[in-house]
Amino acid sequence: MLDGIEFAAVVVSAIYGVLRAARKGLDVVGVIALALAVAFGGGTLRDLFLDRHPLFWIEHEHYLVIAFGIGLIGAAIPGRLARIEKLLALPDAIGLGLFSVVGAAVAVEAGASLPVAVLMGVVTGTFGGVIGDVICNEIPSLFRPSPLYATCSFVGAWVYLLLERTTLASGVAVGAGIAVTVVLRLVALKWNIHVPARKMP
Amino acid sequence: MLDGIEFAAVVVSAIYGVLRAARKGLDVVGVIALALAVAFGGGTLRDLFLDRHPLFWIEHEHYLVIAFGIGLIGAAIPGRLARIEKLLALPDAIGLGLFSVVGAAVAVEAGASLPVAVLMGVVTGTFGGVIGDVICNEIPSLFRPSPLYATCSFVGAWVYLLLERTTLASGVAVGAGIAVTVVLRLVALKWNIHVPARKMP
Amino acid sequence: MLDGIEFAAVVVSAIYGVLRAARKGLDVVGVIALALAVAFGGGTLRDLFLDRHPLFWIEHEHYLVIAFGIGLIGAAIPGRLARIEKLLALPDAIGLGLFSVVGAAVAVEAGASLPVAVLMGVVTGTFGGVIGDVICNEIPSLFRPSPLYATCSFVGAWVYLLLERTTLASGVAVGAGIAVTVVLRLVALKWNIHVPARKMP
Numbered sequence: 001m002l003d004g005i006e007f008a009a010v011v012v013s014a015i016y017g018v019l020r021a022a023r024k025g026l027d028v029v030g031v032i033a034l035a036l037a038v039a040f041g042g043g044t045l046r047d048l049f050l051d052r053h054p055l056f057w058i059e060h061e062h063y064l065v066i067a068f069g070i071g072l073i074g075a076a077i078p079g080r081l082a083r084i085e086k087l088l089a090l091p092d093a094i095g096l097g098l099f100s101v102v103g104a105a106v107a108v109e110a111g112a113s114l115p116v117a118v119l120m121g122v123v124t125g126t127f128g129g130v131i132g133d134v135i136c137n138e139i140p141s142l143f144r145p146s147p148l149y150a151t152c153s154f155v156g157a158w159v160y161l162l163l164e165r166t167t168l169a170s171g172v173a174v175g176a177g178i179a180v181t182v183v184l185r186l187v188a189l190k191w192n193i194h195v196p197a198r199k200m201p
Numbered sequence: 202m203l204d205g206i207e208f209a210a211v212v213v214s215a216i217y218g219v220l221r222a223a224r225k226g227l228d229v230v231g232v233i234a235l236a237l238a239v240a241f242g243g244g245t246l247r248d249l250f251l252d253r254h255p256l257f258w259i260e261h262e263h264y265l266v267i268a269f270g271i272g273l274i275g276a277a278i279p280g281r282l283a284r285i286e287k288l289l290a291l292p293d294a295i296g297l298g299l300f301s302v303v304g305a306a307v308a309v310e311a312g313a314s315l316p317v318a319v320l321m322g323v324v325t326g327t328f329g330g331v332i333g334d335v336i337c338n339e340i341p342s343l344f345r346p347s348p349l350y351a352t353c354s355f356v357g358a359w360v361y362l363l364l365e366r367t368t369l370a371s372g373v374a375v376g377a378g379i380a381v382t383v384v385l386r387l388v389a390l391k392w393n394i395h396v397p398a399r400k401m402p
Numbered sequence: 403m404l405d406g407i408e409f410a411a412v413v414v415s416a417i418y419g420v421l422r423a424a425r426k427g428l429d430v431v432g433v434i435a436l437a438l439a440v441a442f443g444g445g446t447l448r449d450l451f452l453d454r455h456p457l458f459w460i461e462h463e464h465y466l467v468i469a470f471g472i473g474l475i476g477a478a479i480p481g482r483l484a485r486i487e488k489l490l491a492l493p494d495a496i497g498l499g500l501f502s503v504v505g506a507a508v509a510v511e512a513g514a515s516l517p518v519a520v521l522m523g524v525v526t527g528t529f530g531g532v533i534g535d536v537i538c539n540e541i542p543s544l545f546r547p548s549p550l551y552a553t554c555s556f557v558g559a560w561v562y563l564l565l566e567r568t569t570l571a572s573g574v575a576v577g578a579g580i581a582v583t584v585v586l587r588l589v590a591l592k593w594n595i596h597v598p599a600r601k602m603p
Contacts, residue, residue, distance in 0.1 A: 027597045029552045036521075044451070049245070051254040053453040061515045068517075113262045115269075119237075134335060134536060150230050195228045250446070252455040314463045316470075320438075335536060351431050396429045 001171065002105055005178075006043070006056065007063070009098035013128055014039040014067040016091040018074030020132055032071030034132055038095075039067045042127035046103050046120050050110045089189055092129070093152075097181035100125035100153040101160045101174055114161060121157030125181070126150050148188035151195060156181030202372065203306055206379075207244070207257065208264070210299035214329055215240040215268040217292040219275030221333055233272030235333055239296075240268045243328035247304050247321050251311045290390055293330070294353075298382035301326035301354040302361045302375055315362060322358030326382070327351050349389035352396060357382025403573065404507055407580075408445070408458065409465070411500035415530055416441040416469040418493040420476030422534055434473030436534055440497075441469045444529035448505050448522050452512045491591050494531070495554075499583035502527035502555040503562045503576055516563060523559030527583070528552050550590035553597060558583030 017038030021031040040057050047055045057063045103124025107117040126149065160177025164170065187193065218239030222232040241258050248256045258264045304325025308318040327350065361378025365371065388394065419440030423433040442459050449457045459465045505526025509519040528551065562579025566572065589595065 029597050033552065048249060048450060049256055049259070055451055058451070058514065058518050061518055064517050064521060112259065115265050116259050116262055119265060150234065195230050249450060250457060250460070313460065316466050317460050317463055320466060351435065396431050 001174065002102055003060070005098050005174065006102045007060070009095050009102060010039045010057075010063050010067060011070065012091045012098065013095040014070040015074070016088065016095055017128075017132060018071055019088050019091070021071075022074060028072070028075035031075040032068060034135065035067050035071035035074065036064075037131045037135060038128040039063075040128070041131040042099055042103065042124040045127050046106065046124045049120065049123070050107060050112065052106070052110060089186065093182045093185040093189075095128070096125045096149070096153055096185055097156060097178040099128070100156045100181050101177040104157040104161055104177070105164075105174070108161065108164070117161055118154065118157045121160070122150055122153045125153035125157075146194070148184065148193055148195065152181045152184040152188065155184060202375065203303055204261070206299050206375065207303045208261070210296050210303060211240045211258075211264050211268060212271065213292045213299065214296040215271040216275070217289065217296055218329075218333060219272055220289050220292070222272075223275060229273070229276035232276040233269060235336065236268055236272035236275065237265075238332045238336060239329040240264075241329070242332040243300055243304065243325040246328050247307065247325045250321065250324070251308060251313065253307070253311060290387065294383045294386040294390075296329070297326045297350070297354055297386055298357055298379040300329070301357045301382050302378040305358040305362055305378070306365075306375070309362070309365070318362055319355065319358045322361070323351055323354045326354035326358075347395070349385065349394055349396060353382045353385040353389065356385060403576065404504055405462070407500050407576065408504045409462070411497050411504060412441045412459075412465050412469060413472070414493045414500065415497040416472040417476070418490065418497055419530075419534060420473055421490050421493070423473075424476060430474070430477035433477040434470060436537065437469050437473035437476065438466075439533045439537060440530040441465075442530070443533040444501055444505065444526040447529050448508065448526045451522065451525070452509060452514065454508070454512060491588065495584045495587040495591075497530075498527045498551070498555055498587055499558055499580040501530070502558045502583050503579040506559040506563055506579070507566075507576070510563065510566070519563055520556065520559045523562070524552055524555045527555035527559075548596070550586060550595055550597065554583045554586040554590065557586060 014035040017035035018031055020038070021034040024030075026034065040063075043056050047053070057067075100121045104117045104121030106124075107120035112120060129149075156177045159180045160173050163173035163176055166173075215236040218236035219232055221239070222235040225231075227235060241264075244257050248254070258268075301322045305318045305322030307325075308321035313321060330350075357378045360381045361374050364374035364377055367374075416437040419437035420433055422440070423436040426432075428436060442465075445458050449455070459469075502523040506519045506523030508526075509522035514522060531551075558579045561582045562575050565575035565578055568575075
């Protein structure tokens with residue numbers, strides 16, 4: 001099941017990367033590179049931190065071909081992309097949810113403790129976006145006042161990890177973790193919910 | 202002993218990260234993320250380069266909880282932080298000294314040659330700050346004319362590594378390496394000592 | 403043979419890093435750091451992704467000393483550098499060609515599939531430059547409309563990998579891959595050839 005969710009996360013994140021790149025006016029190479037960076041960045045960092053080899057996109061090599069293809073197609077049809085751009089928040093939120101739960105689950109499988117597993121969930125969920133921001137030379141939204149993002153991943157990862165320790169079916173924990181992350185993110189965007197920032201006087 | 206020094210370096214660097222984030226006006230998530238990035242960035246790179254697993258903050262998992270806690274507390278009391286902000290240079294210099302020596306020592310333990318061990322000292326000492334700068338979208342001070350920084354780490358790592366090969370007690374080498382790095386850094390800041398930069402004509 | 407090519411790539415890339423740093427007015431520490439980052443960045447990422455240890459610059463430790471020396475000498479003679487700066491494009495193109503083929507070759511040796519090997523070629527060839535750009539706080543040229551760069555690496559890696567499967571001598575595949583990359587890059591610079599960028603309407 002985790003493999004299926006990871007696959008969905010890769011597809012959704014690659015689409016998000018393409019949309020982001022197209023808006024920025026990148027050329028086809030930039031679009032493909034950003035699609036790959038967003039789709040594989042977080043999971044790669046997780047795998048390197050946990051010493052899991054081969055990396056998930058080397059093990060499942062069709063991921064690479066598919067993300068590449070999404071980048072190529074996306075670069076070819078920017079007009080169509082513009083129409084779905086209003087939906088940009090949706091693949092981003094879904095990717096966040098899928099990767100957060102997969103990241104935490106993989107860490108637990110690799111024997112990580114609870115705090116480490118939560119961090120791996122957040123890293124897997126958010127790092128693709130951080131790389132994308134750094135590449136586009138923006139302060140990562142993770143580090144600017146902006147609607148809840150890492151927080152959603154953090155809460156979702158905890159929900160998954162705690163439910164997973166109960167007698168509930170594993171699918172319930174996975175589903176609940178993803179749903180909590182996605183809904184929290186969409187709610188935060190809708191009502192512009194921030195965590196507090198208190199500048200030093 | 203190295204474990205104790207590493208622990209101190211993590212605590213001091215997390216505090217430095219919190220101060221830096223608070224000055225930049227980051228929200229609580231940004232403060233925590235920057236505290237973690239500064240505290241764990243350099244050592245993580247060292248461990249990945251040397252293939253040391255589990256990573257030091259996965260092995261000693263209380264590091265993660267403590268750095269997280271420092272970020273959380275720091276984000277809650279920016280007013281108190283302002284009062285110690287003049288001291289910003291101190292935790293930075295101490296963190297640099299502690300991490301430089303730990304980085305070099307760990308590399309030697311892992312069988313690295315002298316030049317590699319020095320580089321690992323410098324990477325461990327300075328990379329947390331570089332990540333912090335990149336995240337805050339600034340040219341890392343490592344790459345701008347600014348008071349000696351990497352140089353202090355470089356000299357301190359050499360002092361440690363050379364003394365460590367003598368018949369002196371290991372503690373002397375460790376202490377001297379740290380002291381040289383910290384004092385050199387504070388002196389460089391005080392008298393604004395730069396390494397020369399010669400622009401191409 | 404691959405070792406010799408890798409060595410040449412390190413030397414050429416370190417020189418490129420020095421020229422780039424000198425133009426930016428970095429001090430001697432910055433010059434050395436940029437030389438190391440450009441020379442070792444791509445290959446390090448490749449080795450980490452493929453779990454090859456020790457890293458290539460830890461295994462061949464003279465690389466480190468030589469790149470460091472190039473940085474040190476370069477920082478001392480910016481006047482002489484200015485004279486060869488018109489040649490900046492050449493070490494960059496050659497480094498791109500050498501690292502792209504070495505990257506792909508090492509990946510194949512490590513058992514990677516064709517798409518992964520191509521990506522490793524491109525990562526090894528281009529990532530040093532991307533790190534350099536991020537450090538200098540510029541949008542990496544990989545992600546801006548600019549003459550073909552990653553594309554040259556991509557094509558060159560394919561040429562090498564496909565020829566390598568034929569009955570031709572291995573040296574032919576290596577030479578052809580490098581030559582195609584270098585020539586394509588120089589031609590793209592000369593006639594300012596871009597891949598198309600289509601901004602979303």
